[in-house]
Amino acid sequence: MSSTATKVFTPSGHDLGFGGILWSEWVKLRSIRSTWWLYGMLVAVTVGLGAQMSSSHGYNNEELEPEGVQALGVFATTVSTDFTGLIVSVLAVLFIAGEYGSGMISTTLTSVPRRLPALLGKALVFAVATFAVSAVAVAIAIPLSVAVLSGTGIDIDLGDPLYWRAQLGVVLYLVLTGLIAFEIGAILRSTAGGIAVALGLLLAAPIAFGLLTLGSSQVWIQNVQALLPTELGKALFSHPGRWELIAPGMPMEQAPAELWVLEPWQAGFLLLAWVIALLAVAATLLKRRDA
Amino acid sequence: MIEAHSLTKRYGAKTAVDAISFTARPGLVTGFLGPNGAGKSTTMRMIVGFDRPSSGSVTVNGKPYAEHRAPRHQVGALLDAKAVHAGRSARNHLLTIATTHRIGTKRVDEVIGMTGLESVARKRVGGFSLGMGQRLGLAVALLGNPATLILDEPVNGLDPEGVAWVRVFLRSLAAEGRTVFLSSHLMSEMAQTADHIIVLGRGRVIADAPVGDILARAGGDIVRVRSPEVVRLTAILTAEGGAMTSAEPDLLSVAGISARRIAELAAGAGIAVYELTPIAGSLEDAYMSLTRSEVEYQTTQSRAGENR
Numbered sequence: 001m002s003s004t005a006t007k008v009f010t011p012s013g014h015d016l017g018f019g020g021i022l023w024s025e026w027v028k029l030r031s032i033r034s035t036w037w038l039y040g041m042l043v044a045v046t047v048g049l050g051a052q053m054s055s056s057h058g059y060n061n062e063e064l065e066p067e068g069v070q071a072l073g074v075f076a077t078t079v080s081t082d083f084t085g086l087i088v089s090v091l092a093v094l095f096i097a098g099e100y101g102s103g104m105i106s107t108t109l110t111s112v113p114r115r116l117p118a119l120l121g122k123a124l125v126f127a128v129a130t131f132a133v134s135a136v137a138v139a140i141a142i143p144l145s146v147a148v149l150s151g152t153g154i155d156i157d158l159g160d161p162l163y164w165r166a167q168l169g170v171v172l173y174l175v176l177t178g179l180i181a182f183e184i185g186a187i188l189r190s191t192a193g194g195i196a197v198a199l200g201l202l203l204a205a206p207i208a209f210g211l212l213t214l215g216s217s218q219v220w221i222q223n224v225q226a227l228l229p230t231e232l233g234k235a236l237f238s239h240p241g242r243w244e245l246i247a248p249g250m251p252m253e254q255a256p257a258e259l260w261v262l263e264p265w266q267a268g269f270l271l272l273a274w275v276i277a278l279l280a281v282a283a284t285l286l287k288r289r290d291a
Numbered sequence: 292m293i294e295a296h297s298l299t300k301r302y303g304a305k306t307a308v309d310a311i312s313f314t315a316r317p318g319l320v321t322g323f324l325g326p327n328g329a330g331k332s333t334t335m336r337m338i339v340g341f342d343r344p345s346s347g348s349v350t351v352n353g354k355p356y357a358e359h360r361a362p363r364h365q366v367g368a369l370l371d372a373k374a375v376h377a378g379r380s381a382r383n384h385l386l387t388i389a390t391t392h393r394i395g396t397k398r399v400d401e402v403i404g405m406t407g408l409e410s411v412a413r414k415r416v417g418g419f420s421l422g423m424g425q426r427l428g429l430a431v432a433l434l435g436n437p438a439t440l441i442l443d444e445p446v447n448g449l450d451p452e453g454v455a456w457v458r459v460f461l462r463s464l465a466a467e468g469r470t471v472f473l474s475s476h477l478m479s480e481m482a483q484t485a486d487h488i489i490v491l492g493r494g495r496v497i498a499d500a501p502v503g504d505i506l507a508r509a510g511g512d513i514v515r516v517r518s519p520e521v522v523r524l525t526a527i528l529t530a531e532g533g534a535m536t537s538a539e540p541d542l543l544s545v546a547g548i549s550a551r552r553i554a555e556l557a558a559g560a561g562i563a564v565y566e567l568t569p570i571a572g573s574l575e576d577a578y579m580s581l582t583r584s585e586v587e588y589q590t591t592q593s594r595a596g597e598n599r
Contacts, residue, residue, distance in 0.1 A: 011435070020393050021391055103374040110339055290341060
């Protein structure tokens with residue numbers, strides 16, 4: 001062709017950066033209605049169930065030792081995690097797998113062609129938002145629960161650091177469980193499949209293991225069961241007064257030596273191990289697969 | 292600038308793109324033409340790194356797409372107008388992209404204005420028509436004010452006014468020294484927009500030439516002439532060496548004589564002419580003859596006799 005020294009357009013503007021990716025993912029999270037619905041449900045369920053459990057009069061509060069009282073306080077605000085764990089998981093799957101379902105992923109990967117920063121940014125934004133919302137939910141549920149329990153003659157000692165450790169455990173459990181579901185969604189790239197597998201892990205797996213341990217006294221099955229996210233969560237936000245609450249005045253049942261009894265910090269690290277392992281799988285697949 | 296070298300994509304035993312090499316240059320609108328299934332979209336997906344080439348390579352503005360520090364300023368791509376979350380508004384969709392490169396809301400509103408989306412910018416994308424979705428896709432491509440545009444069937448679903456606008460707009464972008472690379476399966480559309488055409492058939496480049504050359508290959512233009520004195524005009528044009536067919540009593544399709552020469556001859560003989568249209572039908576014919584054996588999904592003809 002007769003190209004007479006064609007001029008070439010020179011683009012200008014800011015480079016792609018991780019800060020921009022985070023901001024972008026935040027815009028994505030807040031510009032979808034389901035985010036607000038599900039986070040709203042998370043707060044409502046945490047606060048509502050916390051208040052309801054605190055007002056129940058079925059406790060033998062006369063006989064409770066102080067330890068048991070503290071465990072009761074913890075129970076009142078952690079019982080909702082059976083539901084809120086599901087809520088954050090559904091939100092997490094919607095957030096990541098929704099990109100694939102809608103085709104948005106190709107827009108995202110055009111902006112971030114190296115791919116991994118997009119996945120990490122999205123996970124980070126989800127984790128921070130979920131931490132904030134869960135912390136708010138717990139922060140509302142605690143004074144309400146303490147006040148309601150006080151009305152039934154049960155006084156929680158707020159100077160007990162283990163009470164606060166358990167409350168922090170709830171927040172961490174919701175963040176880490178949500179991240180596990182997020183990664184399941186990233187691996188399966190399907191909203192329906194992701195929700196099915198995430199709920200299977202949180203709902204069906206504990207039931208299945210419950211049946212297995214009923215039919216067998218094999219300790220290793222119980223040990224594997226202890227590694228499920230839901231069981232790790234229970235260990236993470238447990239309070240040492242739990243036994244006192246379940247069986248007041250009874251001597252603590254001796255667990256077989258081979259049975260793993262996890263400290264909260266151990267449970268927390270094991271949940272983190274789930275998150276890191278699944279993240280590695282999700283990241284590898286994202287890099288390898290055609291979008 | 293887009294440069295492909297022996298670019299190949301195989302899906303199992305099927306070769307979607309078969310060692311193609313081509314260049315799309317700045318300052319030109321390059322049309323990427325081929326029947327459905329020819330490998331156009333797959334090629335475009337490889338350019339922006341959605342799909343990994345089985346072999347070969349492709350660069351945009353000198354580098355693989357993923358290696359650019361500011362990808363959205365280098366390339367504006369419209370590969371799938373439906374690559375949008377239906378629950379998000381058009382403006383928020385643009386914001387999710389703008390934020391990655393710290394592009395301001397001023398530019399976001401600018402591209403909303405350029406593509407005529409002001410009235411629906413805050414509505415959920417789920418309710419958009421095909422045409423509005425396509426406009427949003429163009430807004431996304433333009434957002435980073437990029438040096439190279441890669442557009443897969445950009446006028447698909449647009450109304451005639453929108454088609455005309457895109458055509459003029461793409462030409463003006465190329466005139467600013469940008470590379471404009473767009474695909475279509477319609478030759479007529481390309482003939483009016485592109486400077487250079489690459490024809491793809493079943494994963495291979497079967498023509499790569501300036502529009503004029505592709506036209507020449509068609510063996511001359513056909514001109515449609517409408518006149519009340521068809522019989523007299525036919526005699527004059529036949530004497531001039533033209534070949535004619537007539538579909539209607541007052542209509543002639545003339546091959547072998549330019550529209551300008553027909554007008555001169557008619558004026559010289561005092562014949563009134565209502566219409567004188569050089570038509571792209573010949574382009575379509577050229578394209579059809581180029582791609583006939585390359586169409587993947589043929590309708591009725593058997594492929595048995597073909598030597599491939």
